[in-house]
Amino acid sequence: MTALDTVRTKAELRDRVRRWRNEGERVALVPTMGALHRGHLALVEAGLKRADKVVASIFVNPIQFGPNEDFAKYPRQEAADAALLAKAGCSLLYAPTVAEMYPDGFATTVTVRGVSEGLCGAARPGHFDGVATVVSKLMAQCQPDLALFGEKDFQQLKVIERMVLDLDIPVEVVGVPIVREEDGLALSSRNRYLTPAERAVAPALYRQLRRVADGLTAGTAAAELCASAGAELVGAGFPSVDYCEVRDAATLAPATRFDGRPLRVIAAARLGGARLIDNVAVE
Amino acid sequence: MTALDTVRTKAELRDRVRRWRNEGERVALVPTMGALHRGHLALVEAGLKRADKVVASIFVNPIQFGPNEDFAKYPRQEAADAALLAKAGCSLLYAPTVAEMYPDGFATTVTVRGVSEGLCGAARPGHFDGVATVVSKLMAQCQPDLALFGEKDFQQLKVIERMVLDLDIPVEVVGVPIVREEDGLALSSRNRYLTPAERAVAPALYRQLRRVADGLTAGTAAAELCASAGAELVGAGFPSVDYCEVRDAATLAPATRFDGRPLRVIAAARLGGARLIDNVAVE
Numbered sequence: 001m002t003a004l005d006t007v008r009t010k011a012e013l014r015d016r017v018r019r020w021r022n023e024g025e026r027v028a029l030v031p032t033m034g035a036l037h038r039g040h041l042a043l044v045e046a047g048l049k050r051a052d053k054v055v056a057s058i059f060v061n062p063i064q065f066g067p068n069e070d071f072a073k074y075p076r077q078e079a080a081d082a083a084l085l086a087k088a089g090c091s092l093l094y095a096p097t098v099a100e101m102y103p104d105g106f107a108t109t110v111t112v113r114g115v116s117e118g119l120c121g122a123a124r125p126g127h128f129d130g131v132a133t134v135v136s137k138l139m140a141q142c143q144p145d146l147a148l149f150g151e152k153d154f155q156q157l158k159v160i161e162r163m164v165l166d167l168d169i170p171v172e173v174v175g176v177p178i179v180r181e182e183d184g185l186a187l188s189s190r191n192r193y194l195t196p197a198e199r200a201v202a203p204a205l206y207r208q209l210r211r212v213a214d215g216l217t218a219g220t221a222a223a224e225l226c227a228s229a230g231a232e233l234v235g236a237g238f239p240s241v242d243y244c245e246v247r248d249a250a251t252l253a254p255a256t257r258f259d260g261r262p263l264r265v266i267a268a269a270r271l272g273g274a275r276l277i278d279n280v281a282v283e
Numbered sequence: 284m285t286a287l288d289t290v291r292t293k294a295e296l297r298d299r300v301r302r303w304r305n306e307g308e309r310v311a312l313v314p315t316m317g318a319l320h321r322g323h324l325a326l327v328e329a330g331l332k333r334a335d336k337v338v339a340s341i342f343v344n345p346i347q348f349g350p351n352e353d354f355a356k357y358p359r360q361e362a363a364d365a366a367l368l369a370k371a372g373c374s375l376l377y378a379p380t381v382a383e384m385y386p387d388g389f390a391t392t393v394t395v396r397g398v399s400e401g402l403c404g405a406a407r408p409g410h411f412d413g414v415a416t417v418v419s420k421l422m423a424q425c426q427p428d429l430a431l432f433g434e435k436d437f438q439q440l441k442v443i444e445r446m447v448l449d450l451d452i453p454v455e456v457v458g459v460p461i462v463r464e465e466d467g468l469a470l471s472s473r474n475r476y477l478t479p480a481e482r483a484v485a486p487a488l489y490r491q492l493r494r495v496a497d498g499l500t501a502g503t504a505a506a507e508l509c510a511s512a513g514a515e516l517v518g519a520g521f522p523s524v525d526y527c528e529v530r531d532a533a534t535l536a537p538a539t540r541f542d543g544r545p546l547r548v549i550a551a552a553r554l555g556g557a558r559l560i561d562n563v564a565v566e
Contacts, residue, residue, distance in 0.1 A: 108449035140451040166391035
């Protein structure tokens with residue numbers, strides 16, 4: 001198998017994309033932090049359905065990690081990732097250095113209010129500023145026709161949609177459904193932090209989200225369902241639950257009941273060295 | 284004379300720019316708040332030297348005004364402005380409404396640290412966030428090859444240069460020298476707020492900036508020169524001086540003396556209903 005074509009500077013990236021554009025080809029961008037799994041490859045596959053070329057980026061973005069988070073230990077495995085991307089039909093890997101992305105004197109932040117507040121925004125101050133800033137940079141560097149993001153990071157997807165709308169960035173944002181293990185656990189690069197015992201506990205998160213979703217559809221109040229889900233998660237072996245909430249799927253405004261408008265049940269919980277997040281739709 | 288072609292939506296703007304691009308033409312953007320004077324027209328002229336088409340925007344941007352500033356009374360005279368632009372050779376006027384620029388739910392802010400701090404950033408909290416945000420939007424809406432800004436708003440120019448660099452916005456930023464009245468007063472839309480008596484006092488600002496610049500070249504310390512200039516301005520009839528400072532022309536870092544690296548002497552002072560700003564180079 002031929003190695004995946006890889007560039008490390010925005011100048012090279014732009015040059016490749018420009019050449020494709022001149023040939024009338026549509027370009028999709030899949031931004032990732034590497035440590036790829038089938039969830040990421042689903043983004044590439046969705047990109048190939050909508051565009052002629054798919055660029056994947058791998059960049060572990062320092063400015064979206066808090067001081068006590070896992071930036072240093074976040075898994076880095078570029079060669080293995082490149083092989084997976086090549087097999088999935090990806091056209092180009094963009095893997096810039098931190099110095100290429102944030103040269104000396106870097107001083108700009110993109111902040112999205114509203115959708116970035118609460119949920120993971122409360123537990124991870126500054127996280128969504130870091131996400132919005134790096135995604136706006138990646139979009140400006142690549143200038144793709146569309147960019148794809150996983151729905152597992154549902155709040156992140158909403159932050160990016162809002163930013164792209166507000167800043168008039170000429171890129172279509174596409175959300176791609178969560179890919180799960182057979183037992184329901186949402187795929188995540190951080191699942192590898194789990195011990196076998198913790199891995200056995202982890203699927204309870206999805207089970208409880210489904211229970212809340214089913215309860216909402218049956219007419220039960222969100223507060224009651226979420227309190228019960230939190231207690232069940234602790235009972236199942238999660239040491240603590242960051243949040244379990246029901247939100248409007250479009251605006252992330254808190255919702256008390258299902259009244260026909262699409263909702264999302266969203267939760268985050270710590271388990272050993274991992275912080276797991278997941279969500280399910282109520283439609 | 285034919286009226287200047289005018290569009291009010293970003294969709295129309297993009298359509299025009301796309302057509303020019305398809306014909307291989309280079310496009311320049313001149314963002315303004317209207318109330319045009321010869322300083323703005325110098326931006327259009329500089330744009331025509333570097334591009335085939337010049338788009339001028341007129342948008343009095345609410346988010347860059349503080350609650351006690353002159354947003355409501357800022358002069359609006361689109362028909363007169365359009366006539367001036369047409370005469371200067373401008374190709375298109377983009378004059379969006381506030382609702383077109385900031386639709387319901389707008390929630391994103393672009394912040395540039397460092398160069399936005401101190402000087403006007405201290406006196407006008409949030410001002411440069413509003414400037415950076417609207418300029419990033421105008422650039423994304425128009426997607427010009429270059430954009431031109433007057434050096435009178437020197438700190439603003441530095442904020443925009445930094446933002447464009449940091450967010451990888453593919454637009455060349457061009458600063459255009461200040462245009463002055465015969466007596467040295469920098470042209471400004473806000474000069475019309477001055478009474479005849481205030482207008483007679485106003486040129487003292489430029490005279491004092493020149494004195495500081497000449498003193499720096501002669502080896503005098505910045506602190507001494509600026510203190511003296513402030514006192515002279517009050518003596519000349521300025522009720523108060525917001526600041527008079529010497530800064531590195533590239534980074535806006537405070538400078539104590541001229542050591543060969545380019546500096547800017549920058550000042551702001553209130554006079555009647557106006558807040559005048561001006562600056563001169565030391566090279």
